[in-house]
Amino acid sequence: MNLKQLSASLGLSQTTVSRALNGYPEVREETRLRVQAAAHAANYSPNTRARRLATGRAMAIGHVMPLTGREELVNPIFADFIAGAGEVYAREGYDLLLRMVPADGSEAAYRQMASNASVDGVMVQAPTLDDGRIALLQELGVPFMVHGRTAHPERYSWMDLANIRAFRRATDLLLDLGHRRIALLNGQETLDFARRRRTGFEEALAARGVAANPFWMRSEVMTEQYGYRAAGEMLDSSTPPTAFLVSSIIPAIGVRRAVGERGLRTGRDVSIICHDDVLSYMDNEGVTAPEGPAFTATRSSIRAAGRRCAEILLTLIDNPSHPPIQDLWETDLLLGRSTGPAPL
Amino acid sequence: MNLKQLSASLGLSQTTVSRALNGYPEVREETRLRVQAAAHAANYSPNTRARRLATGRAMAIGHVMPLTGREELVNPIFADFIAGAGEVYAREGYDLLLRMVPADGSEAAYRQMASNASVDGVMVQAPTLDDGRIALLQELGVPFMVHGRTAHPERYSWMDLANIRAFRRATDLLLDLGHRRIALLNGQETLDFARRRRTGFEEALAARGVAANPFWMRSEVMTEQYGYRAAGEMLDSSTPPTAFLVSSIIPAIGVRRAVGERGLRTGRDVSIICHDDVLSYMDNEGVTAPEGPAFTATRSSIRAAGRRCAEILLTLIDNPSHPPIQDLWETDLLLGRSTGPAPL
DNA sequence: CCCTCTCTCCAAAGCGCTTTGGGTTACGCG
DNA sequence: CGCGTAACCCAAAGCGCTTTGGAGAGAGGG
Numbered sequence A, B: 001m002n003l004k005q006l007s008a009s010l011g012l013s014q015t016t017v018s019r020a021l022n023g024y025p026e027v028r029e030e031t032r033l034r035v036q037a038a039a040h041a042a043n044y045s046p047n048t049r050a051r052r053l054a055t056g057r058a059m060a061i062g063h064v065m066p067l068t069g070r071e072e073l074v075n076p077i078f079a080d081f082i083a084g085a086g087e088v089y090a091r092e093g094y095d096l097l098l099r100m101v102p103a104d105g106s107e108a109a110y111r112q113m114a115s116n117a118s119v120d121g122v123m124v125q126a127p128t129l130d131d132g133r134i135a136l137l138q139e140l141g142v143p144f145m146v147h148g149r150t151a152h153p154e155r156y157s158w159m160d161l162a163n164i165r166a167f168r169r170a171t172d173l174l175l176d177l178g179h180r181r182i183a184l185l186n187g188q189e190t191l192d193f194a195r196r197r198r199t200g201f202e203e204a205l206a207a208r209g210v211a212a213n214p215f216w217m218r219s220e221v222m223t224e225q226y227g228y229r230a231a232g233e234m235l236d237s238s239t240p241p242t243a244f245l246v247s248s249i250i251p252a253i254g255v256r257r258a259v260g261e262r263g264l265r266t267g268r269d270v271s272i273i274c275h276d277d278v279l280s281y282m283d284n285e286g287v288t289a290p291e292g293p294a295f296t297a298t299r300s301s302i303r304a305a306g307r308r309c310a311e312i313l314l315t316l317i318d319n320p321s322h323p324p325i326q327d328l329w330e331t332d333l334l335l336g337r338s339t340g341p342a343p344l
Numbered sequence C: 001c002c003c004t005c006t007c008t009c010c011a012a013a014g015c016g017c018t019t020t021g022g023g024t025t026a027c028g029c030g
Numbered sequence D: 001c002g003c004g005t006a007a008c009c010c011a012a013a014g015c016g017c018t019t020t021g022g023a024g025a026g027a028g029g030g
Helices: A003-010 A014-021 A029-041 A048-055 A076-092 A103-115 A132-140 A163-176 A192-207 A224-236 A249-261 A302-318 B003-010 B014-022 B029-041 B048-055 B076-092 B103-115 B132-140 B163-176 B192-207 B224-236 B249-261 B302-318
Strands: A060-067 A095-102 A121-125 A144-147 A158-161 A182-186 A217-219 A243-246 A271-276 A296-299 A326-329 A332-334 B060-067 B095-102 B121-125 B144-147 B158-161 B182-186 B217-219 B243-246 B271-276 B296-299 B326-329 B332-334
Touching: A003 A014, A003 A029, A014 A029, A048 B048, A060 A076, A060 A103, A060 A302, A060 B076, A076 A095, A076 A121, A076 A302, A076 B060, A076 B076, A076 B095, A095 A103, A095 B076, A103 A121, A103 A132, A121 A132, A121 A302, A132 A144, A144 A302, A158 A163, A158 A302, A163 A182, A163 A192, A163 A243, A163 A271, A163 A296, A163 A332, A182 A192, A182 A224, A192 A217, A224 A249, A243 A249, A249 A271, A249 B249, A302 A326, B003 B014, B003 B029, B014 B029, B060 B076, B060 B103, B060 B302, B076 B095, B076 B121, B076 B302, B095 B103, B103 B121, B103 B132, B121 B132, B121 B302, B132 B144, B144 B302, B158 B163, B158 B302, B163 B182, B163 B192, B163 B243, B163 B271, B163 B296, B163 B332, B182 B192, B182 B224, B192 B217, B224 B249, B243 B249, B249 B271, B302 B326
Parallel strands: A060 A095, A060 A121, A121 A144, A144 A158, A158 A326, A182 A217, A182 A243, A243 A271, A271 A296, B060 B095, B060 B121, B121 B144, B144 B158, B158 B326, B182 B217, B182 B243, B243 B271, B271 B296
Antiparallel strands: A095 B095, A296 A332, B296 B332
């Protein structure tokens, strides 16, 4: 059933039927009801392809999911981010177009999405310090929203965590507990957020006159294994760290495993603070319980970030001349059972 | 730049330019090269919206991501599955349309995708025993592919693991190691795959005359917390299990945590076998290492499954009268460090 | 030399919707 | 009674592509 048939069956023009269904005022209320009833009865729903061509709007947002590293891993953090964004898109009638690309192919993907007009806007995630995608998208004139920032975050819209403050505060907490040998298991420091977290970490150490030890600082893709291996090596060294600051709950799980296998107790022998993105299946258990969460953590829901980013992007699409929207979120610092005073 | 402008600039008709670019034989090779060069120079790429309307093909596949449970969790397993499928779609020029829906809204989502012709086919994941989506899609006449099966998997295309055999074999291994008190931490048994796994588990026990204890059998959304809590409760009971069979590596991590917190050693005091979907950031570390993987596991890459499902779906789309394609995969049983002889 | 193919290319008709630019009717008002 | 103005509705023109049904020009065959 298409518009033509529907309008013929009603004895009305396509114009009128279209207007009736799309809520335009030029049609009598009585007619509108009649049309709606008929449309419903015939199970009519407009062909999106035709509608998109006619309106010039794709009613779709492009997301690009990079496959990271040699093994082309999929970051589970993206799943929750996308879920948050997807909720907003669904509510507003937009589709989410997802494209998987190898780490080096993302610019091409954005270029293509933009040039063949298959989306109304795109989401940029995990920018590097000097991310080429931003200049590209500005040049192409596509509305876009960045989750995270670059080193020069002036002329575009973004939403980011206050990463420096978050990690500075977390480091301060460890220092307050008496820890001096603190390891940083960071994400890839080509990414801006990781760089900022490191800055926060180093600032806090410097403020107390504690030297940062390069052996205790790592920067890798944030897998469980990474946490396990890195922590294992450090714990087996002659001067093991007494505390770990970890950039995600996933490698933190690996750290906990390494600690446990050595017969040490997390929160007593070794302290761990991680960043908690509030991942769906990796809940930092016991957040509301009296005993507190498993991990002491800087906390901010990646899903909420997805929602917020989507909302901003849709605002920009509706209003292309809107000035950049920039939103900086503070993180919570949650005290859990993974931290304690430094052992003597 | 659109077709009209491009063909005007070349002094050719739109027909010829279109044909030249799409590889039709009715155009002289010399002309084709000239057209391609001009298209490239002008950075022309056809408007997908127009192309889709003209061809009647959406060049897109619909995926529906259900948000499970009260908290609308996002299953990270979907991320890897989608990544696998997305690789294939990208290669074949298809877009991936992703829609997030609350657990009860998925039928509506499929109906809508199909009726407004915004996709050429849809992927169905995690079917229940008697999943209504299948009848719906058959009625709507949309090509679809099911990852998993229902209780009556005759008339449609699917790809699934041999779940009964996998869990039967895993249970046999535990029995061979002398375990008699074996717990099953299963996924939600409204889902077909979970039901089959339970069947495999029960069959193996029955074959050895071991009674299944309902207290040791759970069925829930497969979070880390679930594994932690369930294992904790069981371990604290008067007759704790000596082994756990767990439906995913994520709750298995929770089980390991519960074991560790009680001062017990995984693989010595308590054995764990889990199903390993080979999740990106949750690699069952050490698969190729001499010491073996961390978890003994039934193993099958969910990402490879995504690829396979996508390939089958595209085959069905290209050839609508193709008979159902059904593919059953065996799992590997990987011996790791999480299993050992039952303690006396 | 004429006829028939084959090669190339083109004009125009969709695809199914939205939207522009009227047209008609009914009504209120002077 | 005539005219202006809402209120409704319609025909037709796109949107930018693909595809159908030729048409013109050479080439080859008799």
